[in-house]
Amino acid sequence: MRRSPLLVSLLAAASLGAAPVDFAHEVVPILRKHCSECHTGDKKKGGFSMNTRASLLEGGENGAVVSLVQAQQSKLLEAVVSADLDIRMPPKGDRLSPAEVSTLRAWVEQGAVWTDGFAFKQPAYEPPLRPRQPVLPAAKAGRTHPIDRVLDGWLAEKGAPTPPPADDATFQRRVSLDLVGMLPSAEEAQAFAADRRPDKRGALVRTLLARDVDYADHWMAFWNDLLRNDYAGTGYIDGGRKQITNWLYLSLLANKPYDRFTRELVAPSSDSEGFAKGIIWRGAVSAAQMPELQYSQSVSQTFLGINMKCASCHDSFVDRWKLRDAYGLAAIYSDQPMELVRCDIPTGKPAAAAWPFPELGQVDAAKPRDERLAQLAALITHPENGRFQRTIVNRLWHRLMGRGIVHPVDAMQSQPWNQDLLDVLANRLVESKYDLKAVLEFIATSQAYQSRAEILSRDAEDKGYVYRGPRAKRLTAEQFVDAVWRLTGTTPAKIELKVPRDAPSAASAKKPVIEPLVAAPIWSGDIAGGRLPAAGETRSFRRQLALDADVESATCVVTCDNGFELYVNGKKIGGGDNWADPKSFDLSSALLKGANQVVVVGSNAGSSPNIAALFFQVNVSLKGGARVRMATDTSWEWTTSVPNARGTFAAAAKAKAGAKAVEPVWQLVSLVKSEAWRKAEVRMAEMLAGVDGTSSLPARASLMKSDMLQRALGRPNREQIVSMRPNELSTLEAIDLSNGQALTSLLAAGAAKLKKRKWSSPEDLTRWLYVSAVSREPAPAELKVAAGIVGPDLSEQGIADLLWAVCMLPEFQTIR
Numbered sequence: 001m002r003r004s005p006l007l008v009s010l011l012a013a014a015s016l017g018a019a020p021v022d023f024a025h026e027v028v029p030i031l032r033k034h035c036s037e038c039h040t041g042d043k044k045k046g047g048f049s050m051n052t053r054a055s056l057l058e059g060g061e062n063g064a065v066v067s068l069v070q071a072q073q074s075k076l077l078e079a080v081v082s083a084d085l086d087i088r089m090p091p092k093g094d095r096l097s098p099a100e101v102s103t104l105r106a107w108v109e110q111g112a113v114w115t116d117g118f119a120f121k122q123p124a125y126e127p128p129l130r131p132r133q134p135v136l137p138a139a140k141a142g143r144t145h146p147i148d149r150v151l152d153g154w155l156a157e158k159g160a161p162t163p164p165p166a167d168d169a170t171f172q173r174r175v176s177l178d179l180v181g182m183l184p185s186a187e188e189a190q191a192f193a194a195d196r197r198p199d200k201r202g203a204l205v206r207t208l209l210a211r212d213v214d215y216a217d218h219w220m221a222f223w224n225d226l227l228r229n230d231y232a233g234t235g236y237i238d239g240g241r242k243q244i245t246n247w248l249y250l251s252l253l254a255n256k257p258y259d260r261f262t263r264e265l266v267a268p269s270s271d272s273e274g275f276a277k278g279i280i281w282r283g284a285v286s287a288a289q290m291p292e293l294q295y296s297q298s299v300s301q302t303f304l305g306i307n308m309k310c311a312s313c314h315d316s317f318v319d320r321w322k323l324r325d326a327y328g329l330a331a332i333y334s335d336q337p338m339e340l341v342r343c344d345i346p347t348g349k350p351a352a353a354a355w356p357f358p359e360l361g362q363v364d365a366a367k368p369r370d371e372r373l374a375q376l377a378a379l380i381t382h383p384e385n386g387r388f389q390r391t392i393v394n395r396l397w398h399r400l401m402g403r404g405i406v407h408p409v410d411a412m413q414s415q416p417w418n419q420d421l422l423d424v425l426a427n428r429l430v431e432s433k434y435d436l437k438a439v440l441e442f443i444a445t446s447q448a449y450q451s452r453a454e455i456l457s458r459d460a461e462d463k464g465y466v467y468r469g470p471r472a473k474r475l476t477a478e479q480f481v482d483a484v485w486r487l488t489g490t491t492p493a494k495i496e497l498k499v500p501r502d503a504p505s506a507a508s509a510k511k512p513v514i515e516p517l518v519a520a521p522i523w524s525g526d527i528a529g530g531r532l533p534a535a536g537e538t539r540s541f542r543r544q545l546a547l548d549a550d551v552e553s554a555t556c557v558v559t560c561d562n563g564f565e566l567y568v569n570g571k572k573i574g575g576g577d578n579w580a581d582p583k584s585f586d587l588s589s590a591l592l593k594g595a596n597q598v599v600v601v602g603s604n605a606g607s608s609p610n611i612a613a614l615f616f617q618v619n620v621s622l623k624g625g626a627r628v629r630m631a632t633d634t635s636w637e638w639t640t641s642v643p644n645a646r647g648t649f650a651a652a653a654k655a656k657a658g659a660k661a662v663e664p665v666w667q668l669v670s671l672v673k674s675e676a677w678r679k680a681e682v683r684m685a686e687m688l689a690g691v692d693g694t695s696s697l698p699a700r701a702s703l704m705k706s707d708m709l710q711r712a713l714g715r716p717n718r719e720q721i722v723s724m725r726p727n728e729l730s731t732l733e734a735i736d737l738s739n740g741q742a743l744t745s746l747l748a749a750g751a752a753k754l755k756k757r758k759w760s761s762p763e764d765l766t767r768w769l770y771v772s773a774v775s776r777e778p779a780p781a782e783l784k785v786a787a788g789i790v791g792p793d794l795s796e797q798g799i800a801d802l803l804w805a806v807c808m809l810p811e812f813q814t815i816r
Contacts (some may be wrong), residue, residue, distance in 0.1 A: 021107040024115055030100050034080075034090050041121035047315035047322070055115035061323075061342060063314065071109040080104065101760070123416040124319065129357060131386040131427065134420035146428075147446035150421045151467065163451035163469030168193060170816060171201060171450055173775040177815045178400050179208040179440060181218030181702070183483050186771045205444045205620045209437045216252035217700040221478045221715075222399065223248055224702070225722040226302055227265070227275045231497060231705045235279045242274035249499040258392060266380055267373035276333065279719065287341040288312035296329035301721055303380055305391040305412025306356070314342050319413045321576050323436040327351035332363055360384055385425060387412060393425035393439055394395040395723065400443050402453075402471025402727075410723050417465055419689065432577055453816045473815045474727050477713035481701040484743075484807060487772055488750020491750035493555055493586050494687065495703040497576050514622055514689040517681045519557075519631035521672040523602075524638045528670045532609035539600060540643065541614055541669065543636045545596040554587040557620035557684040562605035563675065564614065568598055570647035572745065579677060582684045587618060589752035598630070601642055610668075613672040615680065619688055637666040709742035729813075737808065744800075747807070751800035759794060762787040769802065774808040774811050 020788055031040070031050060038045040048060025059065045067074045079089035080096045088095075096104070108112070136146055137153030164617040165175070176184045178391060184192070185237055197203065203444050209215060224230060229248060235241025244265075268276045278294030287293070293312045300306035308329070311321040323342055331353035332336045353365035353372060360382050365376045380388055391412050398404040404427075405416045416422045425439065433439035443449050451469040475483065485491040496500075516767040524539045558566055559582035565575040568590040575581045604612040617631035641664035643649050649664050706715050712733055716722045729737075737743060759765040766786040778786065789805065790798035807811060 021103060021110055023113055024118070025585065026103050027107050029116075030096065030104060034094075034096055034100075036120055038077065039088070042124070042317070043315060044315060052119045053112065055520075056112065056114075066108055066112055068108075071105075074108050077101075077105055077108060085480055091475070112595055126320075127387065127413060128417070128419075129387055129388075130384050131358060131389065132423045133427065134423050136420075136424075138499050143447050145446045145448075147421065147443065147448050150418065150424055151448050154418055154421075154467070158466065160468065161305040161464060163454070165447065165450055166202075166294075166452045169775040170206065170452075174470075174815050175201075175205060175444055175449075176208060177479055179205070179216035179218070179444065180211055181221075181476075181479050181482060181700070182214060183486060183772065187377050189771055189775055192240060198411050201450060202445045206439055210439055212253055212255070213697055215255075215437070216249055217501070217702055218478075219252050220249060220700075221476060223252065224394075224718060224727070225716060227272060228278070228298065228718050228721055230718040233717055235281075240280035240282070242258055242277055244272050244274040245497060246499060247271040249497075249501075253500075255435065255437050258429070258436050260434070262381055263377040266299055266303070266377040267370070286313070287344050290330070292330035292334045292338065293326060295333040298721060299329060299376075299380070300326075300356075301410055301723070303391060304387055305394070305406070305671070307410060309601070321356070322349070324354075325356045328354035328356065329376075332376050333369070334711065335369055341719075346608060350643050355379055357385070357387070361756050383430065386423075389426035389429050392436070393429055394422060396436065396439055396723070397425060397443060399473075400440070400449060402473045404464065407465070408724060414772075417467065425599070457566070474714075474725075474729070475813050475815065476725060477710040477715035479727065480699040480713050480813065481710060481813075484746055484750070484803075485699075485701070485774070487769065487807075488747065488803065489753040490586070490589075490749045492584075492699040492704070494584060495585070495699045496705055497703045499703065500701075501697050514685050517557075517615070517617060517631075517685040517688070518629065519615045519617040519681075519684070520633050520635055521615055521674065521677060522632045522634075522638075522669040523614065523672050524640075525667050525670045527672070533602060533612040535605045535606040535608050537604040537612065538640075538642060539598060539603075539638050540601050540637050540641060540649075540664075541616075541632075541636050542597060542599045542666070543630065543632075545591070545595065545618070545630050547591060547593055547620065547622060549624050549626065550593050551588055551591045552621040552623045554591050554618060554620040555688065556587050556616065557582050557584050557687050558600065558616045559612075559677075559680050559684065560600070560602040560614045561612050562754065563603045565601045566598075566616075567600070567643060567647035569596055571748070572645070572647060579680055582680050582687065583689045584613075587620075589756075591618075591620060593787075599643060599647065611672065611674055611676060612663070612676070613677060615677065615684065617684065617688065632669075634669060634671060636669045637665040639666050640664075640670050648684060681710050692780070707738065707742065709746070712736035712740060712742070743804075743807075747800045747803045748796075750803055751796045754799050754803075755794060755796050762790045762794060765790065765794065765799070766802070769806055773806050774809060 021635050032075075037051055040051045043049070044060070046060045046062070048065055049055040049058075050065075055068055057064070057068070062075075065075045071077070076089075076158065079087055080101055082088045134150070136149045138157075139149050140152045143149065152162060169189065169192075172184050172189060176182055176188075180525065182770060192200065192204065209548070223513070227244065227248065230236075230243050231243065231245065233241075233449070236243065247264075251264075264272045265275045275298065276295050278291045278298065280291060281289055287310070297308045297312060300308040306321060307316070307319065308321060308326045310316040310318060311323055312324040312330075313323075315322045323340055327338060327340055328351065331351040334353075339706055340347045340349045340351050353363055355363055355376055357379070361379055363379070365372070367375070373580055379385070382388075391409075392411070394404050394406050394416075394548050395409050398407070398409050405422045406412055406414050407417075425442070428442045429435075429439050434440075449470060453470050453472050454468040456471065493600060522541065523533060556566075558564060559576060561578050561579035563575065563577040566573040566585065568587060569592065571590060573585050573587070573590060574583060598616070598618070600614055602612070602614040602618055604610065615632055617629070620628040620630075622628065633687070641649050701710060704710075706717070714725050714733065716725065759768075763783055763786075766783055770782070786802055786805075789802045
């Protein structure tokens with residue numbers, strides 16, 4: 001027969017001849033006075049909490065604090081009477097009086113009786129684990145979409161108005177950027193405005209999601225952030241990190257079901273193991289950064305919305321996860337037994353392989369590593385694991401609506417502002433067999449998504465959030481760059497990654513012809529006598545290129561052992577610092593009919609004299625069909641002088657200022673005889689032929705290595721998981737957008753291209769630009785200002801200034 005704790009305590013008290021201690025009136029005041037500051041509510045100093053009876057008996061980092069079997073040996077009673085400064089409790093302030101100590105001792109001896117349901121602070125919210133089937137409110141005003149039924153009912157309870165619908169142009173721009181990351185073209189905008197079908201919005205959503213390549217290109221940025229995958233950076237050179245780029249791109253291209261996608265990352269193959277392997281950091285690191293614990297942190301954060309980083313060092317201070325939880329996941333991944341290490345101090349206790357939700361089953365710690373990982377993958381994607389389902393749909397809702405239902409999105413232990421909405425989305429994921437595109441369509445076809453964006457005041461706080469419609473989102477770095485490329489016609493000719501974007505077809509099955517590289521390796525003529533270039537030596541090389549007609553297209557390849565900067569007609573085109581990684585540039589707008597000057601500044605590296613060489617080749621197609629090719633050979637000239645940032649040599653700059661000019665001395669170059677750069681020569685020939693990176697599809701910023709402009713716009717280095725990029729522009733980012741050379745050069749190149757197009761008037765150009773950039777016609781005042789900027793003859797500098805002005809508009813930089 002079971003006896004209540006109260007009856008047990010009364011019997012114990014009777015046997016000892018002592019009156020029962022009154023917990024509520026005698027014990028609670030003592031604990032609140034002397035212990036609550038460090039050990040109740042959310043405070044768990046030393047991993048010990050006495051917020052509830054369960055937490056009291058659970059103990060802390062050093063084991064049990066209260067013993068019901070041997071009450072007199074309880075560490076709690078020892079601490080309150082000890083004079084040892086390392087043991088005494090409380091460590092500061094007034095000690096317990098003899099009467100208070102006597103009361104605590106009697107209370108522990110009587111079984112530490114606790115009033116049912118009492119807590120010094122009610123336990124934190126614990127989210128449901130298993131799926132839920134919410135009952136939907138009745139549809140209002142014909143709004144039958146499940147998302148709208150939930151939100152309309154919620155708004156009615158709050159007495160809040162239903163957000164009005166967004167206009168067609170706003171919706172088209174929003175959904176295009178959200179689903180495929182691209183602005184609608186002016187032609188697409190006009191066609192959508194003219195479409196009179198009542199379901200044209202739903203049709204547009206489905207059309208966008210059917211653009212598999214555009215979808216994969218766009219969502220690569222999201223998943224690269226979330227999976228710590230990048231194309232260069234810490235660990236990739238020395239083998240301490242491994243890409244999953246090809247696996248990830250193919251998964252997105254095929255719209256791989258999310259449960260399978262997850263299993264292939266949790267229990268990986270050689271193609272997908274980069275996520276699980278993490279980063280092997282150089283030098284000494286804390287125990288919490290061991291690859292096994294990185295696995296624990298990454299899997300729990302990405303797929304379950306759990307922060308195991310705190311718990312990888314000690315019991316978490318912010319939620320319920322403990323050191324043993326973090327190490328439990330790590331031990332599943334580990335090849336060898338692990339010891340619990342608390343704050344970099346070994347505890348001598350073994351880590352048991354386990355995952356944190358045994359209600360759904362548990363990993364067999366005795367199984368080999370691969371079997372343990374497969375078991376973990378199955379448990380994470382278990383149909384009854386509603387947390388897995390809710391975590392990803394919450395991320396997708398945040399991406400489209402600007403704020404998570406649980407927010408921040410990695411804090412899935414927090415209470416959602418609408419549990420039913422979260423469950424409706426999670427259930428849709430399961431019903432669609434884990435089809436992420438189906439969830440995106442589900443959200444984007446709701447009236448909630450298609451509503452006018454919420455207007456936030458400057459002093460708005462996120463605490464006490466009330467849904468009032470989608471929130472405006474800042475363009476990601478990749479979206480911003482893609483948009484500028486598309487507006488200016490400066491999209492690179494090729495991507496830097498070898499991912500299969502084009503599906504092979506009978507028409508395109510024929511392999512391109514790869515012609516041998518014509519460019520020869522050159523360096524300054526003073527090496528003819530056998531001199532080796534000095535470490536740090538810099539030389540400028542030049543060649544004139546005469547063109548008889550306007551340029552249709554022009555592509556160059558260039559590399560230098562060890563680095564270079566390329567100038568064409570006084571404008572800096574780009575540079576490189578690794579001869580094994582040749583660069584390709586589109587010179588279509590840089591080269592002009594008539595005489596052109598190409599200057600390349602080459603620099604050597606190393607710590608002592610060593611071989612150096614420059615390669616350059618440009619293939620030009622002229623209007624009318626003629627082709628011209630120019631490459632490094634013995635006709636090039638060199639000098640020790642170096643141009644300034646405007647591509648001008650000091651003598652020319654002084655002459656322009658009226659000072660006495662000292663012309664640089666130009667001499668003929670020498671050929672460098674060596675096979676050292678054979679690999680780069682082959683690669684440059686492939687690049688000119690359009691192989692390995694060239695595609696009939698436009699390049700996307702998400703498939704390029706990060707550069708100065710993208711970093712300035714907030715693209716992370718991905719050494720850590722990034723689930724939410726900042727939505728506000730920092731001061732440094734704003735300065736870089738205003739004055740940075742990267743954007744200035746891009747807009748200048750775009751202005752040169754736009755000037756070549758036929759515009760009937762400045763107003764014609766301005767209308768096209770506004771419709772293409774912000775999906776609306778310019779206001780009369782904007783037309784007037786724009787005409788003054790570009791001038792009646794559409795000056796190239798004026799067009800560049802107008803492009804900059806439009807790109808700085810908040811409505812261009814945000815998705816509203």
